[in-house]
Amino acid sequence: MNRLLLTSALVLAANGALADEIRVLNWQGYGTDLDWAIAAYTEKTGNTVVHEYFTSEQEMLTKLRTNPGAYDVVLINSAYTAQAKDEGLIDPIDSSMIQNFADLDPSLTGNEDLNPGGALHGVPWTWGLTSIAVNTNDFAEMPTSLSVLWDPQWKGRVSIRDDGLEAVQFAAMALGQNINQITDLDAIKAKLTELLPQMTTFWSSENDWNQFMSAGDFAVATYWSGSASRSQAKGLPIAFVVPEEGAIGWLDGLSIPSTSTHKEAAAAFIDWMVDPAFYVKWDAEGAPVSSNTKALAELPETSFNRKLVEDPATVARVQFMKPVSDADRETYLKLWQDLKAAQ
Amino acid sequence: MAMTLAGRDRRRALALLSPAYLWLTVAVFLPLSAMAFFSFLSDVPFGGKDWHATLDNYRAFFQTATYATLLWKSLKLGLIVTVVSVVVGFPCAYVLAKIVKGRSREALFLLVILPFWSNSLVRIFSWAIVLRGNGVLDRAVNAILPWDVKLNLMFSPTAIVIGLVHSYLPYVILTSYLALQAIDDSLIEAARSLGARRRTILWRLILPLAAPGILAGAVLIFVPVVGSFMEPRLLGGRVGTYYGTVIEDQFVAVFNWPLGAALSFILLAVVLAILAAASPILRRART
Numbered sequence: 001m002n003r004l005l006l007t008s009a010l011v012l013a014a015n016g017a018l019a020d021e022i023r024v025l026n027w028q029g030y031g032t033d034l035d036w037a038i039a040a041y042t043e044k045t046g047n048t049v050v051h052e053y054f055t056s057e058q059e060m061l062t063k064l065r066t067n068p069g070a071y072d073v074v075l076i077n078s079a080y081t082a083q084a085k086d087e088g089l090i091d092p093i094d095s096s097m098i099q100n101f102a103d104l105d106p107s108l109t110g111n112e113d114l115n116p117g118g119a120l121h122g123v124p125w126t127w128g129l130t131s132i133a134v135n136t137n138d139f140a141e142m143p144t145s146l147s148v149l150w151d152p153q154w155k156g157r158v159s160i161r162d163d164g165l166e167a168v169q170f171a172a173m174a175l176g177q178n179i180n181q182i183t184d185l186d187a188i189k190a191k192l193t194e195l196l197p198q199m200t201t202f203w204s205s206e207n208d209w210n211q212f213m214s215a216g217d218f219a220v221a222t223y224w225s226g227s228a229s230r231s232q233a234k235g236l237p238i239a240f241v242v243p244e245e246g247a248i249g250w251l252d253g254l255s256i257p258s259t260s261t262h263k264e265a266a267a268a269f270i271d272w273m274v275d276p277a278f279y280v281k282w283d284a285e286g287a288p289v290s291s292n293t294k295a296l297a298e299l300p301e302t303s304f305n306r307k308l309v310e311d312p313a314t315v316a317r318v319q320f321m322k323p324v325s326d327a328d329r330e331t332y333l334k335l336w337q338d339l340k341a342a343q
Numbered sequence: 344m345a346m347t348l349a350g351r352d353r354r355r356a357l358a359l360l361s362p363a364y365l366w367l368t369v370a371v372f373l374p375l376s377a378m379a380f381f382s383f384l385s386d387v388p389f390g391g392k393d394w395h396a397t398l399d400n401y402r403a404f405f406q407t408a409t410y411a412t413l414l415w416k417s418l419k420l421g422l423i424v425t426v427v428s429v430v431v432g433f434p435c436a437y438v439l440a441k442i443v444k445g446r447s448r449e450a451l452f453l454l455v456i457l458p459f460w461s462n463s464l465v466r467i468f469s470w471a472i473v474l475r476g477n478g479v480l481d482r483a484v485n486a487i488l489p490w491d492v493k494l495n496l497m498f499s500p501t502a503i504v505i506g507l508v509h510s511y512l513p514y515v516i517l518t519s520y521l522a523l524q525a526i527d528d529s530l531i532e533a534a535r536s537l538g539a540r541r542r543t544i545l546w547r548l549i550l551p552l553a554a555p556g557i558l559a560g561a562v563l564i565f566v567p568v569v570g571s572f573m574e575p576r577l578l579g580g581r582v583g584t585y586y587g588t589v590i591e592d593q594f595v596a597v598f599n600w601p602l603g604a605a606l607s608f609i610l611l612a613v614v615l616a617i618l619a620a621a622s623p624i625l626r627r628a629r630t
Contacts, residue, residue, distance in 0.1 A: 058598040062387075201498050201580025215475060217497075333597060334407075340584040341409045341416075 019046045020265040022072040025063060028053040029206070030075065031126070031282055032273060041272050047265045055205075064089045068259040072266040075125070078251040079323045082116035090255040092119040097267035100274045103294040113323060114253050122253025123270050126226070128288035129240075129308075129318060130166065131247035133223040135213060136237045146174040146243045148220055150191075155198050157219035159212065162202035164336030165329060166248070167192055170222060173245045173319070180322040185335070192339055206230070213238060229304035230286025240304075242314045249318040252288075382604035400605030410589070410606065414613065417586035420500075421569040424507045425561050428515045431508065433557060436519035437549075441528075455516050463510060467577050470506045471497060474578070498580030506574040511567070515560030522556025523549070558625055566614055570607075586610060 026032045028051075038049045052071070054060040057080050064074060064084065076084055084090045095101045101109070101123075108114070108124035115121070134143060138157075149158050149170070160167055169179040171191040177183055200217050203209045206227045212218045213236055223231075228240040254270045256263055272278055276295035279287065289305045290296055299306040308314060324332075381387070382401070386394040404410045439451055458466060473479045476495035484492050496502050526549065534544050550557075572587035579585075586606070593603030618625075 056596055056598075058596070062598055196581060199581045201583075216477065217475070334409075337584075337589065337592075338407070338409050340581075341413050341589075343582045343584060 019048065020262040021048045021050055022262050022265045022269055023050045023052060023070060024073045024075075024269070025052050025054060025060060025071045026073075026075040027055070031287060032073070032075070032269075034282065034285075037272070037278055037282070040278070041269060044272065045265065045268050047262075047268070049269065061087075061089070064257055068257075069261060070259075071257050072260040072262045073269050074255050074257055076122055076253055076255050078111060078113040078122065078124075078253055079321050081114055081122045081253060081255065082323055084255065085116045085121045089257060090121050091258040091260075091263075092121055093123055093256065094267070095120065095123075097264070098123060098271045098274065100271055100276075100292060100294075103276075104274060104291045105293050108251065108291045111251060114251070122255040123274060124291035125252050125254045125270075125273055126288040126290055127249065127251040128225040129242065129247040129249055130222060130224055131240065131242050132220055133213075133228050133231075133238045133240045134220045135216075135218060136239050138219040139239070142239055142241055143220070144241075144244055146170065146245045148243075149174070149222075150194060150198060152198075154219045156200050157217065158195070158198040159200055159203050159209075159218050159221035160195070161222055162204050164333040165324060166222070167195075167336055168332045169248055169321075171195070173248070176245065179248060179319045182328075185331070189335055189339070192335075193342075196339060196343060210234070210236060224288070225304075225308060226286065226288030229283075229288075232304065233284075233286040240308075242317055244317070246317040246319050249320040251320065378604045378607065381601050382608055384601045387598070387600050400602045401609070403602060404606065404609055410586070410609075413584065413586040413589055414610065417569050417571075417610075418613070418617075420503065420507075420571075420575075420585065421565045424504055424511065424568045425565045427504060427508050428512050428564050429557060429561055432512050432515035432560065433519050433553075436516045436523055436556075439516070440520050440523035455513055458509060459513055463573065466510060467506055467574055470502070470509065470578060474502050474505070497578070498582065500579065500582060502578040503575050503583065506578045507568055507571060510574065511564040514563040515557065518556040518560035518563065519553055520556070522553040526552050562618065562625075566618075569614060570610055 024032050031037070032049075033051045042048055052063070054063060057077060060074065060076070061080065061084065064071065065087065074090070076090070081090075095109075104124060108127065109120065111124060114124055132143075132146065132149065134148075138154075148154065149160070160170060168182065168185075168188055171188040172179050172182050175184070175187055175191055177188070182188065201212065203212060203218075203221065206224070209218075209221065209223060209227065210231055213221070213231070223238075223240065225240055228238065231238055232240075254273060256266045256270075260266055274290070274292050274295075276290075276292055276298050279290040279292060279295035280298050283290075283299055283303055283305055287305065289309055296306065296309060383396050383398065384394045385397045385399065388394050435455070439448060439455070443451060471478075474494075474496040475481075476493070476497060478497070480496070481492075481494050484494060496505070530548065530552075531544060534548055539547070570587045570590070572585065572591040575583040575585045576588050576591075577583075590603050590606050590610070593599045593606065
């Protein structure tokens with residue numbers, strides 16, 4: 001009897017050692033939580049995956065701070081990687097544990113924001129653009145300039161995301177300023193003051209955006225490239241436009257919290273996330289651009305992302321977002337709140 | 344002998360009340376104290392962040408006109424919603440209390456309480472479907488009227504008021520109903536037999552007697568509406584920034600809990616001050 005108990009205890013312990021449960025912290029519906037992807041990972045490694053979600057970068061950081069040990073993989077936008085590293089929330093990445101690492105775009109793995117202090121702290125996963133998307137039923141010809149947001153013809157059918165930083169960055173681009181080095185905040189305030197009466201409502205999530213667009217509330221609205229490809233795949237009559245003034249570029253990395261207790265399983269999960277087999281399938285459902293050059297080469301010719309990255313003129317116009325200081329962030333938030341309160 | 348009895352009574356009362364007080368302590372007093380504590384901090388006191396005690400969060404309210412403007416906007420919204428709810432709800436309660444009887448009263452009651460049983464988000468989204476341009480309301484009006492009308496009430500202050508009135512109307516109907524029920528029918532009959540006209544009966548008899556109920560309902564509506572954030576955000580669109588949405592932003596979007604807590608306490612103070620100012624009227628209504 002005792003021996004039976006002992007063996008069963010041993011079996012349980014052995015199982016525990018082999019099969020880890022890793023906890024992933026990400027935006028909801030953003031790649032890592034696809035059912036088939038988790039099933040494939042579990043089949044390959046025996047580990048299971050549990051998800052937790054955040055709705056803003058600040059919430060992500062707060063969750064990492066307040067729940068040490070609770071997460072094994074976390075998605076961090078490159079503009080926040082340095083902050084997370086400085087607070088001691090994430091560990092450097094051991095690239096030898098990521099088998100696909102050699103295929104990742106060297107300009108992304110060498111991205112200075114992902115390498116705070118000279119060490120890689122986030123495996124570049126995907127990148128994309130924040131630009132504008134238009135309803136193709138309203139636009140016979142695609143707009144070429146951001147000024148379409150200010151065009152009186154579309155008054156009441158324009159939308160941007162309810163985010164002070166992004167609003168300021170769009171106004172900066174429209175005025176020809178660098179989004180990472182804003183020089184004339186007064187001009188931006190004036191430009192946004194003109195923009196607000198044009199708008200119908202703010203959007204806050206992809207789901208929101210899709211509903212407003214399909215109901216005809218939006219003619220032109222800011223949008224994320226990855227979401228645009230998903231919305232197109234769902235059949236919405238939209239086109240993603242990179243205007244001549246440029247677009248905001250963002251880069252997302254996958255990091256391992258320093259308090260993680262399943263670092264090996266976490267590295268294996270990240271490896272699967274940058275695997276071409278995963279990406280090609282994800283791209284068909286609508287995804288941002290992969291960091292894996294081999295994966296991009298495997299995409300079909302008609303893929304949204306393939307067309308996006310193959311146009312060098314588009315890529316050249318992208319202004320990649322740098323980390324924003326807390327003081328600047330607060331200034332933008334205040335400006336945005338004042339403008340909204342005045343409505 | 345009488346002393347010991349009183350003592351035993353007191354002990355029994357204490358035993359019977361303790362669950363309620365325990366509940367109040369855990370569910371109301373402790374969270375409120377935590378929020379009061381947060382409101383005097385420079386940063387959230389977890390995650391290894393540096394923090395110290397400060398009055399800056401309260402000062403922030405007075406440094407710009409933004410928060411005061413929004414608070415004024417929210418107070419006006421509260422007033423409008425309360426007035427509309429009373430104007431719509433009181434006749435409704437009168438019909439329920441004095442005119443219909445039996446089965447049909449039960450059915451009407453059910454209809455009044457029905458909104459309470461559905462999730463408030465579901466209610467707001469259904470209003471969004473109705474009010475949206477080319478939505479249910481637009482199409483219905485255009486189907487009846489021969490000329491083309493563009494209502495498009497969505498994303499306007501009107502939409503916010505409609506959504507809020509719908510959410511809070513049952514409060515004023517239920518409280519007015521109870522007050523109207525308590526009015527003895529023979530009083531009305533007496534007034535009528537003495538030659539009082541309908542309007543006189545309403546103004547001199549029914550309204551004064553039902554005032555406590557109406558006012559209780561009005562307070563129940565006014566207080567939550569001033570702090571409301573969901574309806575303004577979802578139905579107001581561009582014009583949907585109110586004091587409540589700014590507080591919500593502090594907690595959900597920018598994680599400035601201390602400022603959010605301070606703004607909440609300022610709201611609490613203002614609402615209490617308004618209720619205190621109105622208390623002479625409330626007290627007169629009760630007697």
